[in-house]
Amino acid sequence: MTKAEVKAKVYEYIKKQGGVSYAEIERLFDELGYSWKGVAVCCSSVNKYVVFWEGWHKQAYSIISELLQEKKLKRTPAPVWLYLLDGKGLDLPQVPDVTDYRSIKRECWLPCMLSAA
Numbered sequence: 045m046t047k048a049e050v051k052a053k054v055y056e057y058i059k060k061q062g063g064v065s066y067a068e069i070e071r072l073f074d075e076l077g078y079s080w081k082g083v084a085v086c087c088s089s090v091n092k093y094v095v096f097w098e099g100w101h102k103q104a105y106s107i108i109s110e111l112l113q114e115k116k117l118k119r120t121p122a123p124v125w126l127y128l129l130d131g132k133g134l135d136l137p138q139v140p141d142v143t144d145y146r147s148i149k150r151e152c153w154l155p156c157m158l159s160a161a
Contacts, residue, residue: 050078051107055116055160063159065122066097067130073104080104093148094139096156108158115161122157 045053050073057072058064066086073080082101086108088094096119111117121142127133136153139145145154 045076045078047103047107050076051110054107055111058117058158059160063120063122063157065126065130065132065155065157067127067132069108069158070100070132071130078104088145088154091146091148093151094145094154095134095136095151096154098134117158118161119156119158122155124155126157127155 053076054069054072057069061068070080080100082099082104084100084102084105085098086096086100086105088096108117112119124133124138133155134153136151139148139152139154142154145152
């Protein structure tokens with residue numbers, strides 16, 4: 045399956061579900077037979093210490109990045125229980141205040157949901 049085909053499937057899945065976690069995207073990648081595991085980290089462009097997710101390779105993250113840049117997806121803060129239901133999370137402290145995370149000086153996790161824009 046090409047990257048473009050995976051990207052189309054990811055977008056259709058997110059549209060159908062209404063909103064998904066990065067953990068749910070991992071399951072979709074597995075179902076599609078797409079190799080996604082890596083060492084890259086997805087961080088905020090506003091503050092490099094704000095981590096959205098980790099453990100994918102750069103090309104997998106580029107699928108989500110492209111959909112965000114094309115304004116097909118939006119990323120919004122999500123409650124941590126969304127990830128707990130998926131059985132996954134990051135071993136980082138959570139961002140203490142999602143309304144003001146520009147001043148954070150150490151890595152923190154901001155759980156996010158991806159939904160159609």
